[in-house]
Amino acid sequence: MSDVTAxxxxxxxxxxxxxxxxxxxxxxxxxxxxxxxxYFWCIVAFFCIGVVLGLLIRLELFAPGETxxxxxxxxxxxxxxxVIMIFLFIIxxxxxxxxxLIMPIQIGARDVAFPKLNLFSWYLYITGAIMAVTSLFTxxxxxxxxxxxxxxxxxxxxxxxxLAAMAVFFLGFSSILTGLNFVTTVHRLRTTGMTWMRxxxxxxxxxxxxxxxxxxxPVIGITVALLFAERVIGAGLFDPTQGGDxxxxxxxxxxYSHPAVYIMVxxxxxxxxxxxxxxxxxPAFGYKAIVVSSLAxxxxxxxVWAHHMYTSGMSDMAVLIxxxxxxxxxxxxxxxxxxxLATLYQGSILLDPPLLYALxxxxxxxxxxxxxxxxxxxxxxxxxxxxxxxxxxxxxxxxGGTGMAFFAAMxxxxxKIYGRMYDKTVATVAWGVIFIGFCILYITMMVxxxxxxxxxxxxxxxxxxxxxxxATVGSWILAIGLILMFVNVFRGIFKGDPAGANPWGGAxxxxxxxxxxxxxxxxxxxxxxxxxxxxxxKAGIL
Amino acid sequence: xxxxxxxxxxxxxxxxxxxxxxxxxxxxxxFILYSVYLARYPKEFISAGxxxxxxFGGGNTLVLLTSSLFVAVSITALRRGAKRLCLGLLGGTIxxxxxxxxxxxxxxxxxxxxxxxxxSPHMKEMMPGEVTFFNLYYxxxxxxxxxxxxGGLILTWAMILIKSGRVNADDWVILENAGLYWHLxxxxxxxxxxxxxxxLH
Amino acid sequence: MSExxxxxxxxxxxxxxxxxxxxxxxxxxxxxxxxxGAWNIWVALGIATLKSGLVVAVFMHMxxxxxxxxxxxxxxxxxxxxxIGLTFVDVLYR
Numbered sequence: 001m002s003d004v005t006a007x008x009x010x011x012x013x014x015x016x017x018x019x020x021x022x023x024x025x026x027x028x029x030x031x032x033x034x035x036x037x038x039y040f041w042c043i044v045a046f047f048c049i050g051v052v053l054g055l056l057i058r059l060e061l062f063a064p065g066e067t068x069x070x071x072x073x074x075x076x077x078x079x080x081x082x083v084i085m086i087f088l089f090i091i092x093x094x095x096x097x098x099x100x101l102i103m104p105i106q107i108g109a110r111d112v113a114f115p116k117l118n119l120f121s122w123y124l125y126i127t128g129a130i131m132a133v134t135s136l137f138t139x140x141x142x143x144x145x146x147x148x149x150x151x152x153x154x155x156x157x158x159x160x161x162x163l164a165a166m167a168v169f170f171l172g173f174s175s176i177l178t179g180l181n182f183v184t185t186v187h188r189l190r191t192t193g194m195t196w197m198r199x200x201x202x203x204x205x206x207x208x209x210x211x212x213x214x215x216x217x218p219v220i221g222i223t224v225a226l227l228f229a230e231r232v233i234g235a236g237l238f239d240p241t242q243g244g245d246x247x248x249x250x251x252x253x254x255x256y257s258h259p260a261v262y263i264m265v266x267x268x269x270x271x272x273x274x275x276x277x278x279x280x281x282x283p284a285f286g287y288k289a290i291v292v293s294s295l296a297x298x299x300x301x302x303x304v305w306a307h308h309m310y311t312s313g314m315s316d317m318a319v320l321i322x323x324x325x326x327x328x329x330x331x332x333x334x335x336x337x338x339x340x341l342a343t344l345y346q347g348s349i350l351l352d353p354p355l356l357y358a359l360x361x362x363x364x365x366x367x368x369x370x371x372x373x374x375x376x377x378x379x380x381x382x383x384x385x386x387x388x389x390x391x392x393x394x395x396x397x398x399x400g401g402t403g404m405a406f407f408a409a410m411x412x413x414x415x416k417i418y419g420r421m422y423d424k425t426v427a428t429v430a431w432g433v434i435f436i437g438f439c440i441l442y443i444t445m446m447v448x449x450x451x452x453x454x455x456x457x458x459x460x461x462x463x464x465x466x467x468x469x470x471a472t473v474g475s476w477i478l479a480i481g482l483i484l485m486f487v488n489v490f491r492g493i494f495k496g497d498p499a500g501a502n503p504w505g506g507a508x509x510x511x512x513x514x515x516x517x518x519x520x521x522x523x524x525x526x527x528x529x530x531x532x533x534x535x536x537x538k539a540g541i542l
Numbered sequence: 543x544x545x546x547x548x549x550x551x552x553x554x555x556x557x558x559x560x561x562x563x564x565x566x567x568x569x570x571x572x573f574i575l576y577s578v579y580l581a582r583y584p585k586e587f588i589s590a591g592x593x594x595x596x597x598f599g600g601g602n603t604l605v606l607l608t609s610s611l612f613v614a615v616s617i618t619a620l621r622r623g624a625k626r627l628c629l630g631l632l633g634g635t636i637x638x639x640x641x642x643x644x645x646x647x648x649x650x651x652x653x654x655x656x657x658x659x660x661x662s663p664h665m666k667e668m669m670p671g672e673v674t675f676f677n678l679y680y681x682x683x684x685x686x687x688x689x690x691x692x693g694g695l696i697l698t699w700a701m702i703l704i705k706s707g708r709v710n711a712d713d714w715v716i717l718e719n720a721g722l723y724w725h726l727x728x729x730x731x732x733x734x735x736x737x738x739x740x741x742l743h
Numbered sequence: 744m745s746e747x748x749x750x751x752x753x754x755x756x757x758x759x760x761x762x763x764x765x766x767x768x769x770x771x772x773x774x775x776x777x778x779x780g781a782w783n784i785w786v787a788l789g790i791a792t793l794k795s796g797l798v799v800a801v802f803m804h805m806x807x808x809x810x811x812x813x814x815x816x817x818x819x820x821x822x823x824x825x826x827i828g829l830t831f832v833d834v835l836y837r
Contacts, residue, residue: 113553180560187811188553215822218564222571226681234661235677237575242677243586243670248578251830252571302822306833317836321829552809559812563819570823577827578834580784596772603768611761614752614802621751718804725803732794735768736787740775 013419013516030115033417033517036100038122043097044486046088046129051482053081058441058475061468064460071458075144076159078456080136082147083164087171088129090402091260094267095213096125096178098409099206101417103182105510106200108191108527110520113184121177128170135163146456148257151238151249155230162231165224172217172224172256175263179213182206193529197291200508200533201284204291205270208298212259212266216302220256223249247312254305262301264398265365266294268405269336272358274533275412276340278506279355280347281542283534286339293332300329310378311385319378326376333369337362352504353427357408360435364400368393371446386456389449392442400438407434410489415499419515422492430488433481440474507531507539551715558719562726565689569730572682576737579674586671591741593658594679598649599739602642603731609638610728613697613721623711625704632701635724639694646687650680679738686730693727696720750807760801767794 014033018025026034057077060067069077104112112118136142139160145153149168154161186199186207199207227249229235236242238249277284284290306314306322340362349355371393375381384390415421448467453460460468502511509529513521531538580587616631657664658676665673700720703709709716771790775783800806805813 113550114557117557176561176564180557180564183560184553184557187556188550211818214560214564215567215819218567219571219826222568225685226571229660229681235681236660237674237677237681241670242665243579243583243672243674244677245578245582247833248575251833252574255571255574255826255830302825303829306829314833315836318833321832555808556812556815559815563815566819567823570826573823574827574830578830581831581834584781600768600772604765607761607764607768610798610802611757614757615754618752618754618757722803725798728802729795729798732798733788733791736771736775736791737784740772740787741784 011419013514014519015516017519028119030111030119031519032100032104032111032115032118035118035122036097036102037417039092039100039125040097042126042129043089043093046084047093048486050081050084050089051479053077053084055475055479057081058472060458061460062472063469064462064465072141072144074458075146075456076136076142079143079146083132083143083168085398086147086260086264087168088125088132090264090398091171091175092125092178093264093402093406094271094409095182095206095209095263096121096175098202098271098406098413099178099182099267102413102510103203103206104185104189105513105517105521106203106508106533107186107189107194108509108522108529109185109189110522110526112181113188114181117177118181121174121181124170124174124177128167128174131163131167131170135160135167139163148253149224149227150253151227151230151246152240154227155236155239162228165228165231168224169221169228172221175213176217176221179210179217182210183214186210191526191529195529197288198529198532201273201287201290201294202267202270205266205273205294208294209263209266209270212263212298212301216256216259216263219252220260223252223256226252247309247314250309250312251306251314254308255302258305258308259298259301261397262297264402266297268361268365268402269294271405271409271412272340272361273336274508275354275358275408276343277534277536278504279350279352279358280344281350281505281536282343282347283532283536284339285342285345286335287532287534289335290339293335296332297329300325300332304329304376307376307381310381323376323378327373330369330373330376337366350504351428352411353422353424353431354408354412354504356428356431357404357411360431361401361404361408364396364404364438368396368398368400371396384449386454387449388445388453388455391455392444392446392449395442395445400442407431407485412504413510414489414493415496415503416510416515416517418493419499420493420496421499421503422489422496426484426488430481430485433484434478435481437474437476437478437481441471441478442474444468444471444474502541505536505541507536507541508533549713549715551718554715554719555722558722562722565726565730569682569685572678572685573733573737576678576682579671579678583669583671583674586669587675587741590668590672590675591738593653593656593676594739595649595652596739598645599735602645603735605638605642605645606728606731609635609642610725612638613724617714617717617721620704620709620714620717621711625710628717629701629704632697632704636694636697636701639690639697642690643687646683682734682738686727686734689727689730693724696723750804752801752804752807756801760797763797764794767797 014031018029020028026038029035056068057074060069060074100112100118104110139162140158141160143159143161143164144157145161149161149165186203190199226237230238236244238244238246240246273284273290304322304326306318307326310319375384375390375393411422411427444467448464448471451464453464499515501513501515504511509527512527536542612631612635616628616635619628619631653659659665660677660680665676697720700709700717703716767790771787774786779786805816
């Protein structure tokens with residue numbers, strides 16, 4: 001990609017090129033990098049709130065009975081922890097923040113296909129976020145249903161579920177618009193020579209994700225709208241006294257929310273697929289297989305939703321079929337893991353922070369995936385359903401997977417966006433602390449779940465006390481690691497040494513332009529791509 | 543590709559189609575519920591469906607089909623330079639949207655007058671399956687009605703742009719996309735009509 | 744780019760399609776007067792699918808668009824069909 005001419009007008013690239021001054025330069029900007037940063041900072045802020053709520057939950061569970069809060073406050077705390085982490089952090093996390101920042105550059109575009117719509121999505125995100133936060137202080141108090149909003153409880157509780165449901169509607173709308181923007185961008189704005197088989201794997205994963213966002217998200221939209229209708233005008237389509245079926249709520253909810261698991265994790269897989277070749281100094285092994293597996297996960301992920309409902313009272317035939325289909329999803333996920341390992345094999349590996357986070361993704365996601373099979377098999381699921389085993393499992397997938405990938409992306413791409421480098425030693429130490437805290441916290445949850453402790457309970461039997469205290473200590477270690485990591489990264493990107501255009505030796509397009517990038521990413525001429533994204537020899541890096 | 547003024551028509555239309563898919567799946571959720579409850583309460587759906595007036599439903603079908611024709615023709619008119627014809631047709635479409643909503647108003651009023659609305663005392667005496675049918679009927683046609691109003695507003699906006707010349711024979715993709723949205727409203731109704739109004743008369 | 748000069752559909756085509764849609768509406772109302780049991784709903788859905796096919800192909804210009812558009816439309820409808828179909832795995836066997 002030697003044809004790229006990076007003509008930086010200043011050292012601070014797009015940071016110096018705004019139409020309006022001050023904050024208006026951000027909230028009225030249609031530049032994909034500025035919108036990406038708007039998302040990034042909001043998402044980090046909500047992540048921190050979610051972490052604090054999680055710590056409070058762990059603190060309450062330090063001992064049986066009331067420790068720091070009553071049962072109602074506890075119900076609100078885990079509901080909010082779920083809603084904030086799922087809808088405000090994990091789902092938009094990688095696509096909306098790093099997708100916006102990096103994806104257009106990776107395919108040689110100057111912006112996304114619909115820049116104004118992109119800004120509008122951010123406004124919808126913020127509107128939804130404000131509504132979610134407002135629901136805490138208005139109406140009948142903070143929602144206490146859990147993030148799943150299951151009827152009949154959600155239709156009857158006096159807490160402010162209606163506003164929270166509308167918040168989810170807005171957040172879903174935001175996600176849809178980002179998805180359709182990305183699909184159109186990948187189809188229409190690839191630069192000369194950027195053939196489908198030269199698209200970096202991160203962009204491929206976003207493309208697959210965007211299709212799920214478009215096709216699955218509307219279903220949650222109508223589901224929460226119907227919940228709203230049941231609460232407000234009494235049209236109870238899920239109310240048995242009106243002939244409705246509460247299990248249909250669960251179907252509609254999971255028709256979206258299971259594919260949403262792949263909205264959460266596919267972009268993370270894309271981040272890892274992009275990082276591993278760079279730090280192994282080897283082209284990605286099985287590039288095409290990774291691409292196909294991304295699309296296969298997106299499709300197969302739409303077929304398995306009812307494996308969340310084995311104990312709901314749906315038919316045994318459905319349990320059988322959904323259990324079988326669930327195992328199919330394991331195949332493309334395993335293909336990815338084997339390809340990552342094969343890429344690392346005999347590579348000249350640089351153990352820099354982005355790779356460390358990516359490696360912990362592979363390990364933790366694999367554990368999360370394998371424990372998922374325990375839950376996917378109906379016979380074993382019956383025993384551990386709604387126990388802490390499930391909580392441990394999905395934290396391995398969501399936090400160990402997407403969360404770690406988000407941190408990997410931060411360490412990998414923020415030096416590109418801000419042009420400055422953090423302290424790599426501190427980043428490595430922080431990674432170690434996070435990893436240790438993570439394992440203590442969530443492995444313990446799985447163990448206590450296997451012993452029979454149910455999830456979402458405010459109180460527990462005295463024999464679980466030891467393990468719960470261990471988990472809570474783990475949460476403190478994890479929190480210390482997170483603080484260390486964020487402080488180090490944020491200090492680095494504002495005050496660190498200049499990072500240079502290509503600090504990691506990447507061969508994809510974003511590393512061929514200046515750091516920070518200029519307003520339209522590329523100079524006068526559009527880049528012409530002549531080789532694949534991991535062809536380090538042709539890129540002149542090896 | 544480096545021009546900044548360049549407009550990507552295929553991209554714009556493709557983006558609009560993607561949005562229409564999301565609308566299809568939004569209504570899809572309601573159609574899933576319809577199919578499930580129809581399978582569970584076939585008799586109740588038939589007895590409740592008899593309460594709906596085919597003339598209202600059929601009339602509104604004709605109105606929407608005709609409005610779709612107007613929009614489709616208006617695009618051809620605009621591209622052939624017949625601006626006044628185009629504006630007239632769009633005005634006709636918006637009039638159709640208004641007629642549709644007025645029809646709907648009378649239809650709903652009649653139902654509500656007979657005590658058929660969500661949570662009404664009369665509904666509480668009905669069979670559960672019939673209540674489900676009317677709940678579905680109100681929510682589906684209500685959501686569709688909202689789309690008719692939004693579609694009318696979008697077409698009004700397109701008319702203003704055509705009048706001012708910002709949308710013209712050489713730059714018509716906004717009208718095309720507004721039209722696509724309007725056709726979707728028609729498409730949804732094509733399915734609502736037989737499923738609710740014609741269920742075994 | 745040549746795409747600005749894509750096919751302009753003549754007025755007559757639209758009128759023919761509109762007439763076809765009206766006739767199909769008449770047929771679907773007429774057919775609903777007969778009792779075929781469970782088949783009524785399938786006949787109604789069949790006619791509605793035919794009608795929407797005409798609207799999509801001609802009114803919405805799908806006939807003249809890229810193959811990509813048709814592929815995308817097919818995917819969206821296939822996913823909806825899967826959602827409905829797999830839900831019935833539960834509903835029919837409960």
